[in-house]
Amino acid sequence: MLAQLRQTLRGLERPSGIDSDPGTVTLGVPAIDGVLGGGLARGALHEIAAAGEAHLAAATGFALILSARAARKSTIWIAEDMALAESGAPYGPGLDAFGLAPERLLTLATARSRDLLWAMEEALRCRAVSVVIGELRHGDIDMVAVRRLSLAAVESGALAFLLRASPPDDASTAATRWIVGATPDECLTAQLTRNRRGPLGAWTLQWSDDDERFVLAASAQPVAAPAADRPHRKIA
């Protein structure tokens, strides 16, 4: 009966943000998933920044793979006009290779960042959407906007990604922040520079076409040791 009571209580608790676990998206790489506390948190906002403008395609690929692994329903990709003009638009035949079905993707082009943020929020609130990617070309987005988007993600359980063309200077309030770049031999570097659930790290990943997932490249050099379970570090 006690077990039943516990279960009822758990059901009554409102999701309190990143603590409770609406689910996570695993990367398929145990080392990283461990650091993230199981995987990338759903119902949260994550930032993925390209190491430099030329690395935007690599960052996009990283975001897309995560989206493909997360997407039970539709994915919405929103970018500013300038971003699409300078860095190219998502190319259907290329998306397929990442496991992201173009049929489940809706793309938006906005003229202003204000529209982009509004559209992201609208999309996050739609229950038929599991992933929203917002590609911001220039400028920092203010804390208030990030907070709003995080809240929208929490309420809906959807995954929100902010894709940036260069590493931002400001402190982040996102659940995780990554800096992704391309490296030789068809690999990517993914550097975790903010992680609410644990320590940071950097990994070199290789895309495995056959398994359709990331694997750690042979020459991986993690910056920090993988996380041991440290519950006191979670935010109350």
Add this chain to the structure above:
Amino acid sequence: MLTAVDDAAERLGLSPGLALAQARTMHPGIEALEENAEADAALLKSIADWCLRYTPLVACDTPDGLLLDITGCAHLYGGEDALVADLSGRLERAGLAYRIAIAGTIGTAWAAAHFGKPGSYACGSERQLLSPLPLAALRLDGGTVAALARVGLKHIGDIADLPRAPLTARFGGDLLRQFDRALGSEHEPLNPRLPVAPYVAEQRFPEPIAREEDVLATVARLASRLKIALERRGDGARRIELTLFRTDGALRRIAAGTSRPLRAAEDIRVLFVERLAALADALDPGFGFDMARLSVLVAESAPSEQIGIGGAEDQTELDRLTDRLSARLGVRRVRKLIAPDSHHPELAAAAVPAQVTVADPGWEALRRYRAEAELSPRPLRLLARPEPIEAVAEVPDGPPLRFRWRRALHEVVASDGPERIEGAWWSEHGGPARDYFRVEDKSGLRFWLFRAGLYRDLAQDTAAPSWFLHGMFA
């Protein structure tokens, strides 16, 4: 030469057709403005728009007339006289001179307004009204009128009882056709300026409204009325237009499209919430709107709403999101990807407005094709237009060794290719065949480049083939 004169000038004895110099000699103090046909046409159109409040069937009768079909509409204004009074009032306030005639046929009304006495003429009185009027009142061309005059036929009454065949033989079919139409023996339809919507609901406000909330509440109310009519025919709306009529006669038109046929009033209201939010300038109601009309411009057959089971509900939710985003941002900014059947990279994928119904997006077919043909990988991001780059490559068809793109130099360390894709030879701008290469540079950045044109195809004196960067791989 004078083309038009006002009342005061008329009283002075001036009329159209008089030479300006002569007019000035007679009355040196007159003011002459240059004729501006475009402005006149624009003015006529805006008056035609005002008249939409009386009926959707409004046609311009250039250069200076309008035709309105008010069958069944007059009672909404409290009768024909009240309608005429309303229209006359507006025209007077705008400082325009006018003549208004109501009759059972276009021909009679036109004749009365132009050559007869303005007023309202009951059906059945056409012959009586038309007989004394000159033949020009039948809207015949000048040549025919002159020919008729030469044989002494000047008034409509003169030809009314003449044998028909000789008249047609002598003066052409037009004469009797116009006559028959004026009398009503032959039907003359009115060609409205704007297409008539299949479903319309409207409401007048004794107290003009101006606030956005009130406009939206009106939309909801009108949409509920439309829903009944749509349901009866099993239709749903794909394109809806809200027309707001200001007290001063000006119009505001706001349209919205949908991804699937809609009937629910709330769904329609939500669309207009976004459209109003998206308006660059405010609604600008002036002194208020005294009438609102909601029309379904495009309707489509819609099966009755099914209680959703999982997938269908999600699709509905996604359609609602698409509609809201399209209404706020613009239809072309919200897109879905389709795969047209083309090997040409720019054409192999297209982004179409998400609201457009597409039977088969084509991805399944593309996957099968790519699997069978074992095509090399495609980039993740494709530039809208391939960008020219400076490249150094082995002649004649080797991969690039290094290239400069957007002022940055890239050293190629690995490459894959060529994959030859023929140009669109059937189109003028198809361009030459392209040899595509996947290249990776020293930093690990990966690009999709191509060389346009083959060395052997070039004549001696043309430039070397050019290189382009088309896309980026992750």
